[in-house]
Amino acid sequence: MAPALPRRTLLQAALLTAATPTVSHAATGAGRAAAAPLPATLPAPPAWTVRPFELKDVKVGQGLFATKRQLMLDHGRGYDVNRLLQVFRANAGLNTGGAVAPGGWEGLDGEANGNLRGHYTGHFLSMLSQAYASTGDQAYADRIRTMLGALTDVRAALRKDPAVLSATGRFGTAAENVRGSHQYVSLPAPVLNGSAAITLSAWVRPTHNANWTRVFDFGNDTTRYMYLAARNANGVPRFAITTSGPGAEQGLDGTAVLPLDRWSHLAVTISGSTGTLYVNGVQVARNTSMTLNPSSLGTLTNNWLGRSHFDDPVFAGAYDEFNVWSRALTAAEITSLQSNRAAASAAGRGTLASYAFDETSGGTFADASGRGLTATLRRTWGGPSHPGFLAAYPETQFIDLETRTTSDYTKVWAPYYTAHKILRGLLDAYLATDDARALDLASGMCDWMYSRLSKLPDATLQRMWALFSSGEFGGIVEAIVDLSAFTGKADHLALARLFDLDKLIDACAANTDTLDGLHANQHIPIFTGLVRLYDATGEARYLTAAKNFWGMVVPHRMFGIGGTSSAEFWKARGIVAGTISDTSAETCCAYNLLKLSRMLFFHEQDPKYMDYYERALYNQVLGSKQDRADAEKPLVTYFIGLTPGHVRDYTPKQGTTCCEGTGMESATKYQDSVYFKKADGSALYVNLYSPTTLTWAEKGVTVTQTTDYPREQGSTLTVGDGSAAFELRLRVPAWATSGFKVTVNGAAVNGTPTAGTYFAVSRTWQSGDVVRVTIPFRTRVEKTPDDPGLQALFHGPVNLVARSSATSSLQFGLYRNAALSGDLLPSLTPVSGKPLHHTLNGTEFAPFFEGTEDPTHAYFRRSEPKVVFGGTDSGVTNPARSNGTTLLDEIWAGAPFTTKAALVTRVQNTVNTWVSAGLLTQTDAQKVVTTAQNASYAP
Template identity: 80%
Template sequence: MAPPLSRRHLLQAAALAAVAPAISYTTSGKAVAATAATPAAWSVQPFSLDEVALKAGVFADKRQLMLDHARGYDVNRLVQVFRANAGLSTGGAVAPGGWEGLDGEANGNLRGHYTGHFLTMLSQAYASTGEQVFADKIATIVGALTEARAALRTDPKMLAVTGRWGGALESVRGSYQYVDLPAAVLGGASAITLSVWVRPTHDANWQRVFDFGNNTTRYLYLTTRNASGVPRFAITTSGAGGEQGLNGTAALPLNQWSHLAVTISGSTGTLYVNGTAVATNTAMTLNPAALGTLTNNWLGRSNYAGDPVYAGGFDEFNVWSRALTQAEITSLQSNEAKLSTAGLGNLASYYFQATSGGTFSDASGRGLTATLRRTWGGPSHPGFLAAYPETQFIALESMTASDYTKVWAPYYTAHKILRGLLDAYTATGDARALDLASGMGDWMYSRLSVLPEATLQRMWGLFSSGEFGGIVEAIVDLHSATGKAEHLALAKLFDLDSLIDACAANTDTLNGLHANQHIPIFTGLLRLYDATGETRYLTAAKNFWGMVVPNRMYGIGGTSTGEFWKASGLIAGTISDTNAETCCAYNLLKLSRTLFFHEQTPKYMDYYERALYNQVLGSKQDKADAEKPLVTYFIGLTPGHVRDYTPKQGTTCCEGTGMESATKYQDSVYFKAADGSALYVNLYSPSQLTWAEKGVTVTQATDYPREQGSTLTFGGGSAAFALKLRVPSWATAGFQVTVNGGAVSGTPVAGSYFTVSRTWKAGDVVRVTVPFRLRVEKALDDPSLQALLYGPINLVARNSATSYLQFGLYANAALSGDLLPTLTPVSGKPLHYTLNGTEFAPFMEGTEAATHAYFRRVEPKVVFGNLDSGVANPAKSDGTTLLDEIWAGAPFASKSVLVSKVTSTVNAWVSAGLLTQANGQVVINTAGQATYVS
């Protein structure tokens, strides 16, 4: 085992490992990107999406729904949160909602992640179809992100909008911008008037129009909405309990200009709304003079850190050292202050239309220039790019316990953005995307490289807050594109040593861990292995995979319950409404695929087929929708569960990965040996491969899985290589291969690859026949709880009952051991069957039917060929029944062989006292009298 690289030496190693970018092209010859070479450690390599075209079939149908969604969606909605964070105009775009926006779960602490997913989806769609609409949308997003980062690199600038009297200042919700006024703005006046035009754009309570104070003890403020939703003015020198206030009587309208004014003179304070006095307090003992000189003098920001920043417009803010009369207040309603009877404020007067920068001159003559600022200051590095302030990243560094309402996986969100930018660069060659991605890498390195090792380990060990998704994989890919040593060093800074070391030692510590927080870590470790040669990364990833598959895997290929793992082997004991988070399947597919690049172990592609053809296909609803991608978050495996395709208001992590999955279904149909000596056919899927290096095409025609086989036709020139055809581990009913109509010698073995080597030429036809059998998979912790699979397909019962259904399957089992004859096919509906009045259908169908993914296996009577012996089916103490033991001997070459097995088994059970001699003879006689399907 090679010794691990220390971080001290990693920069030097990274510099030596850096590779120069290389231009890659589509099959049409169009330059699309600058990407690094395939890792040398990969003995098998993938084809790019544009080299494998999907043909008509279930995958193309599902993809079409997602492509239509992508074509029609206004991507300005996605970048709304980035533009807002940078203080730029959002152009009236409305953020998608859910996790994308300020009103969703945890106040949108993940906002920006969905934009990254969407970029990846668009990039894959463009690579697959070449449609310009996808490239155009990518360019719009990349352009907006470029503008947003540029704005974040400088001090905030005024966003001008149409105001009450011309131009006005807009404070975009999510920009965290406010106006900072000089300390002398109130002038120590004992009598005062404050006047302002506001146009609030959000109805959050406690948004301050202004707040002048030192802290939460000594201040005066005006808010557009108090806890009752009406304007409020208050002044205090003893905190909230000592406030002397004035409350309005009605809520201010949103998106309309309203005038607010407050006057204090002697013991009387008055609040005016649109020229009308709505509140008067004649017992006031406080005024600005009592407060003295104040530290924080803000428009739009509160001295209470938890209050929202004001969202909306400001026009004309004036302060007078006297109480204006009612007539003067009235005059302000129809005139600019300078033209009103009140005149300009003598303490302060700001015309926000007078600047396009970040400062506002004072027209009062006192020279009190105001400055536009952000509550969080500004980025620590010019490469920073996010849809929220850097504060989440900063706070994470000192957190000791998770609180997602304050910090919700900021590096996870950074990963999605980074991955989307890299994919956009690969798909379109837009240098801006790589520049943005490289800047993000530079910024993350500047933050993380200065932190102590103990801090990093604590951060990455925090549930949710420290989740970083697949960022390591993305950073290694970034390094491949930039060659910057710092980027490879950055990837190492995400090492979670406790997890890596445990998995490298094959010690299972997954119980209680958040599943999707940890699965993508291992894909990243594989890429780190590629870049550094540290074998513990590869070992850890392989061992980790074995801890999940099959020990924590459901029949559909998914894993996790309520997002977490339980103990190894616990399946029946974890069935719930929140099983199989869709992101987990997405990331396990990616991990399995990447492991196969290193070791061509068939189990990885067996898993890939299972999860792809079941959970991933079934997670996408078979329905068009312009607003939502319609992808599940959880897939409940409880009896009668109905899938929810619009979870959590949409825009979740799983809908993001679901969009990605639906635009890359073809990514693992074919692989090639790194030296070009072999072509792997991993999946039987209607598609066409263009293998440019060999000058050949391979067209796969099939309706798999409705068809039990596939036909591959070669085109182009001639080329010598080994064709490696995957023999699924479930393919125990025979696997046959012909070339140009002639049988190929050799014995295919289930769970392997069958190799046909020759010089292939145009017109060659390979026919693969893969007979399906109906079989069950037993829950590891409860053998009586079973899932039904037919070939690669999980068949689920459609029934609204909320308790486990009970079925027996031996009644008409075939001599081959196939259980299918016990079921009745549904005419005109491939892969649909009925049993005892209940329909079984493929899980991959994205319906809203109530389903049962698991059922209770009950075989009360000994029945052969639908002939009931009348004898109860006895069982051993471990639950194994007589029929189980008999049928474990399948396949049977003939009826006589079966009867012989029945006889020997019955005799053993009679000898063990588990069956009477008389009943045993009845069982043997029934087996001999029955008629069997072969």
């Protein structure tokens, strides 16, 4: 083991600031009884000055969130989890029950050959866990337990040598080779016996149409070998023999494709210079000019059924009989093999080797030739380095990463990212069901990771984690620290620190912005892990780095909807308009920024974190979920294109992407940040206005929010079930610049609410107390920092998008009917019966959160050609400075105005400045002032 650097020096158990959890580790293998209470939540670290409630404590009421959530709950309840488990079972060589793996990234045929498979299963476990915690519906717990049972079986199988999977054969019992198992049969070295004449015969039932999979491949390497492929590049069987590599192969090619899921008989004979290939007893190819035969190869090192000496897929399907004779069978003898076992045919059993594959257990196959050449079932990758290994693919990706210096996701695609999703899913399952198997699997995974990573020099780790894509590890640090709070294992906390990417951490701790060119979602979840490492170790640079990083993204690289990144990457600070594309705002980025905002708020109750939370949740996250049901797909976006006329894609990349995974999780935890409590119980934070009912068990009260927010401009909170003294802290959104009011039992509360703060109401609350919060929405624009003329329209917290199929930026003016408050809403016309829908110049604006397939414009081009007040045109062209700021921009920047006179004063002062600068004539200035004086305005 490489010596640990000082920063990785193992801290004593006392540094584990989380208390010992009050959950039972003695659950039976089947999990806890259905009637048992939900287990305690993950212990809150003492460093958290406010703490969250469990999902089960916050019930979602009817409204926007409930409607969206139900679509995902139904999907989670109905989807066949055996499809998710298929790739795990296949990897372990277990029976997959005929299940078909999901498409996209989660199957063997997906992007990069499915090198991320297993990640989606972790997401699904998290989604089911949250669904169960939120609803108490036993159906979700049952599905979790099914998955945990299967994963337990998978790990047990991976710990052992492969075992035969028997199936119905052509004549009796066959040996099944599940696609994705990486299993093959190894025959002893003397099997060919140096014979010059030979016949090789096999019954096979292919289950996949991959080219170049081998029925057999006898050889030393890619130079000296003899093989029979079930399919060549043209999809037909091919036999070849060579002593000088592929270019010198002497071969026989079939004429037709072997059918899938049906038994076919293949036979090859060589005698003298003649080689013959038979398919189902019929000669399909003959070569009379062969100069090579098995004796030309000598004694070979590898004699394989199902495995290739090249980088070809392992044969997927079943073998019944495999026989080798030291002579060329006649055509009649080949025919006799079609309807009989070899022993009962005219040919008899193979004289060199004869395998019936009648075994139903174990990992060896008996040879009936009389030569005693027992065959052995093996894995191409050997076996796990540690018994805790659990994955849906071999450990080879993890091994390759340790020496890899360049990224190639067709070979290594973020293996520790995939491990994180599985680990997180197991932890969530444990929290939801108290099933000890989940904790055991999770702990084993971390034991295995520690056994690998702790042996690597720090320089190797730094190289690995800095490698784009291949070195991505998601939020694994957060999950490992959470696990360590349950297990108390020092190795687990030490493992979490092995993922430190020092270059990034040190730069962010010094508030040096180095994000330009980085992959966004590879790095955002690193910082949720750093916050948890601070909780566990007290090392200040972790928390400082996370806070500074957040400030580098929000708002400097943030789109109006709360998302970030373009084609998954960041550009320079302050570049927003310049990153708008069809691949803007990867949905995973918003999911992880929400997590980070939430965790930072636990340490520092800066309202900016919850202002961001509202923005991203009510816009990108809600808008990323399509508003329709689907049994097969969760219908969640990957990217949200922000180009003009973009149509959201809710089935990206054929499904099962990272964003569909996080999208499933988001839709089952909408309520996780509505309320927080001060660590000492003295205050309740109301962060979001959402129809929910909080059960605050420690206080013996409930708090019920009744609202249709954001379709309603406010919320009503009712205390129930008891009495308790605490301070109610109500978030005043940063955009709520006027009119925020609070009443208790109808009486106004003293104090002046300030936008971007919390408004506190302190009293001993009694059952039946009613708090009414009024939050007037104001319609406003947000300008992109690098192109102020490109703007997004907001009504309160809601981004309003124009619905239009136009593919160039729409142009709108909004000042013509602006209210004295600066509210731009009077310039728009409400659509009757459609809350939050408006029209402007014949174009409909709708909330971004509506998950439709309408073409939308999240940004528009601001155009105010004339100076207009209260609908009255002054006849004066609206002049602009060299930076694009117009006269009207400067006038309305002074809003809100308490009176019309205050607005006119602002107009007079502004035009005077522009006249002095030579940007406006005195005559035009007077027209502007006169128009402002004569116009009428909404308040």
